[in-house]
Amino acid sequence: MNTSFYRTIWISDLHIGSTQCQADALLDFLKHNDSEKLYLVGDIIDFWALSKKMYWPRDHNTIIQKILRKARHGTQIIYVPGNHDENVRDYDDYVFGDIVVKNSDIHTTVNGKRFLIVHGDEYDTIAKHHQWLAKIGSLGYDWLIEINRFLRLFRRLFGRQSHFSLAAFVKFKVKNVVQFISDYEESIVRTLKNEGLDGVICGHIHHAEIKEIEGFLYVNTGDFVESCTAIVEHQDGRLELIRWLTQEAPQLTQQHDGELPHPG
Template identity: 50%
Template sequence: MDATATRRFRTLFISDVHLGSKAARADLLIDFLRLHEAETIYLVGDIVDGWRLKRSWHWPQSHNDVVQKLLRKARKGARIVYVPGNHDEFLRDFPGEHFGGVEVRQSAVHTTADGRRLLVMHGDEFDVVVRNARLIAYLGDWAYDAAIAVNLVFNRVRRAFGFPYWSFSSWAKLKVKNAVAFIGAFEAALAAEAKRQGCDGVVCGHIHHAEIGRRGEVEYANTGDWVESCTAIGERDDGSLELIRWAETVAVPAIGRRRPVTTAPSLADADLEAA
């Protein structure tokens, strides 16, 4: 596959960009948006990181470029739906409003090309910590920032010895028992909500763990994030979903560094076993 060729999808789902944070990989998202077109783009929460912007202002030109790129797509006819998350919850006060052609919705139901109904929501509504213990959530957010900073230094050392990028936080999510239990409970809760609303599947974000699979009778798709994994979900013309791992496609060895494309692995659907 030519990683420099434009790909067209019926729908794209993107979440957890965290513009306003130093960890946001805006440069890679700009490349992704430049090389991907879609009739509809769902922004599935935490696109702007209001929590971090309240602590300290960080908004480089690349973050502004992401916003401008999305607005340009809206002007060219793409439908863009913004479903806010917990980090950009200030937008939840404006359901139904349009900003520069971007529609704000609390949640949405997307109908695929083959007629399936997918519930689109960020997912923090089913995170007990975020809902019931805001202080703990803020502390957890600070700890995640610290982990990203440590990971950056660690990968600079790895790169100096010729090793590829490695994500400590992603590894920990799959190895730490409590994290695995949380992911499983989160996925089950989202699947149950989709079924309750009469939907065939759910597309969400929030936990920064990209995946496509089934949870019982419900199709579960998590868009991942643009802090570490740089992933998105695409709906093809036949209605099937594809997990796009952009950082792997463009062969990114570490945060903030990009090497020339040599080979591009196939972007196959992920159907991982439930935790």
């Protein structure tokens, strides 16, 4: 597979240091995709998981090395911390190994569209005001991911498609979870739509999407835990959401030319 080169790439919710991280798919993505600028949009290293259990296999070390190598070779890398790596927020505007830490950033596409880059937990009322509840929810999510690892194994043994996400299935079937996702998206748009921005690019809820809400472009990078997704900006400013599965061709899921409809 040839290497694709983009103007900008956004990835988030890698959860390095936890058993959730799909390291093989992530390494494959980093190997076959380069860009002028790379945004790491939070929950890159999972300090919540590491505080409970030390887990750092060799391939997680390789991920860090590969990202640092990209920075040394000229990729502009901006690290926007999330709630699972919130300690890094204390180092706003610091530079570590050619990687710049920013708690938020404004990215301007080649066609002049301005996007706020944030992890997104700032707009999640549970994560912001009830962290203990968020951590209980994180434990439940971890449980679903662990069960899913066994489900994938059985599906592979019986010749069925192995890429199946139990957590994603629950998201779309449980009414309260569906409502939470909707509330999260609307909270961000309601807060930002009058800030002179064209959109927001975030992560946090592990639900990749590009969509317009009230003339404002909402973009979510997804994750490398369930869906293995990323957002890319082409050289013409077009945004694309791609799904990356190890040893499979990347799948286009959504794309947007960056142009928003004019009122009326």
